[in-house]
Every structure is written in C-alpha cells, then in structure tokens.
Amino acid sequence: MEKGVSLTQFIIEEQRHIQGATGEFTSLLNDILTACKKIASEVDQGPLIGIMGSAGSENVQGETQKKLDIITNDIMVDSLQWTGHLAGMASEEMEELLQIPPEYPRGKYLILFDPLDGSSNIDVNVSVGTIFSILRAPEGCDHPTLEDFLQKGTEQVCAGYTLYGPTTMLVLTTGNGVNGFTLDRRIGEFILTNPDMTIPEETTEFAINMSNQRFWEAPVQRYIDECLKGKEGPRGKDFNMRWVASMVAEVHRILTRGGIFMYPMDEKMRAKGATGKLRLMYEANPMSYIVEQAGGMSCTGRERIMDMEPTGLHQRVPVVLGSKEEVQRVMDYHNEA
Numbered sequence: 001m002e003k004g005v006s007l008t009q010f011i012i013e014e015q016r017h018i019q020g021a022t023g024e025f026t027s028l029l030n031d032i033l034t035a036c037k038k039i040a041s042e043v044d045q046g047p048l049i050g051i052m053g054s055a056g057s058e059n060v061q062g063e064t065q066k067k068l069d070i071i072t073n074d075i076m077v078d079s080l081q082w083t084g085h086l087a088g089m090a091s092e093e094m095e096e097l098l099q100i101p102p103e104y105p106r107g108k109y110l111i112l113f114d115p116l117d118g119s120s121n122i123d124v125n126v127s128v129g130t131i132f133s134i135l136r137a138p139e140g141c142d143h144p145t146l147e148d149f150l151q152k153g154t155e156q157v158c159a160g161y162t163l164y165g166p167t168t169m170l171v172l173t174t175g176n177g178v179n180g181f182t183l184d185r186r187i188g189e190f191i192l193t194n195p196d197m198t199i200p201e202e203t204t205e206f207a208i209n210m211s212n213q214r215f216w217e218a219p220v221q222r223y224i225d226e227c228l229k230g231k232e233g234p235r236g237k238d239f240n241m242r243w244v245a246s247m248v249a250e251v252h253r254i255l256t257r258g259g260i261f262m263y264p265m266d267e268k269m270r271a272k273g274a275t276g277k278l279r280l281m282y283e284a285n286p287m288s289y290i291v292e293q294a295g296g297m298s299c300t301g302r303e304r305i306m307d308m309e310p311t312g313l314h315q316r317v318p319v320v321l322g323s324k325e326e327v328q329r330v331m332d333y334h335n336e337a
C-alpha cells in the first residue's frame, strides 16, 4: 500500500482481503494504537509531569519498576479491557493473568505485552518501546487459563511494537509482511512511512552487551571474536557494534538497515538458574514474528524461538535475531560445538 495512508485505513483495507473477517480484529488494533498514542504522550512529557524515576516497587521479575512502567501498564489495561475484543491480558508488569472485569463483554483474542521495554533508559532520555503479541483465545472462552496463553510463537495472529524515539513509530505484522507507521502529532494519526520493511540477509553490524563477554558460551565467544578480528580475521571484513540496551530500538535498527542482535545464554545466568534475559511470551515471540516476516531469522542459538513450547508466562529465553546469514552462522557454531 502506498505511503501516506493512515494506519486506520491500512488496517481496514487489509481486513477486506481476509475471508470472513468480522472487523473485530481491526477494531482491536485500533484500540491498541490509541493506547500507544496515550503512552507516547506520557513518555513525551516525562519530567514535565513528574513521572520519571523509580516507583519504589519491584515487578515479578524482581526488577525495580519505574513510575512509567506502571503508568503505561495501566494505560494498556484501561484502553483495552472494555473493548469486548479480548478474553484476557498478560503483561510483564503483572505477575498473574488479567481477567476481563465481569461488566465487560469478552472477545476472541488474548493480548500479551511489555508496556515499556527498555525502561532503564527512560531516565536518561534514550528510546524505549511497547511490545505486543496477539493470540486467539479458545472458542467461547470467557475466563482464560494460563495454558490458554502458553501458545507457541507460530500461533500469533499479530505482533507489533511502538518505538518512542526521535519520532514515534508503530511497526506491525499480521502475517503478511511488516509495515512501519510514523505518528503525525499534528493530526494524531500513525501514517504509513515504511511499507514492506525487509532485513538485508547480510550485515556487518552486531549488537550485544560486551560486559558479559567472560560469561558467554564458546560458540558466542567464537562468533564475536571473529567479528572483532575484522578484515585480518576469518570473516575478511570489519564489523561495527551497537548496544542501546533497548530491544525495541535494536530491532527497529535491524529492520531498517540489517544487523544481528544477541542476548545469549551465559554462565552467570546458568549459575543463577536463569534460562535467559529476555521474556519469551511478550518480547522474544512478537519480535521473532516481526523479524521472520521481514525476511530475518530468530533463534535461541540452538532452536527457532517461535517453535518453542512455552512453560511459563514470564519464561526467559536466549535471543539471537536479525540478518539471516549471521543468525544462521551463530546457529551453525552452536551445532558444531
């Protein structure tokens, strides 16, 4: 579809190609983009309205919650629970599933989200984002169980993120490619600016938190060492490095110009009994859907992330995603080890 159309028009025109579409999914997406506009407004005002800093509480992950973590979670819940399109919700910021209050009708979808990913950056004014994943609820479900949510990434009907950066962008896939929309604050609409986003198969840019290097497993050590050796090394070319510490910003850069993002398993995590850093259900799975739909790859180093059978709502997994050739190389190194 040509640049310049609004996200609302884009979604409605997309719906017309879907046999038997009822318009419920379209309406849900519109409610989600309204929530993201509200979050963009809060994030944009930040210190002007006294919402920076810690909330003085911890989330289920044991991480200090920022005031904005709680505010943005409340915005997502308050914007979506009344719509009649959802049977239930799950969030990084809520330990348990959120059932739809009895006064509201239920719908046929489940939503899982990280309302403000990268929020450790919020106090230093670095880009943060909202990540969401939409699954189908079981037929006639009005009180979803944990099992109803624990579906493989391949079951997602939609995945998206909103990046609150120099511009606010919403990137979305419903299984028919990836499209990027920029918020035009003059009219309060997301406008199609990046149609058919695709990830170049090759890259010379990697993103990893180098401070963990001494803990990495051998395949990751080998891969990064070879990148660092540059032209004189086995790769025969120089590499560049980026690390924003905000997954939404990293993934958006990779969608825009290629790259490989890695948050691998390491010995420090293993010693603590952790299974990774990033959450499967509302970070790794939605980002993997988007990356694969854009022609990239996403794995744990050993297996495709979207094929994993989830075991917990806040389960963590290692993540290696981005340009196909580099992700495949990392998988090959793991398989050879």
Ligand code: P6P
Binding pocket: 117, 118, 119, 120, 209, 245, 246, 247, 248, 263, 277, 278
């Ligand atoms: P580190 C943000 O907290 C996050 O979940 C991702 O968005 C980001 O890629 C990663 O953690 C950053 O981790 O260890 O560099 O702070």
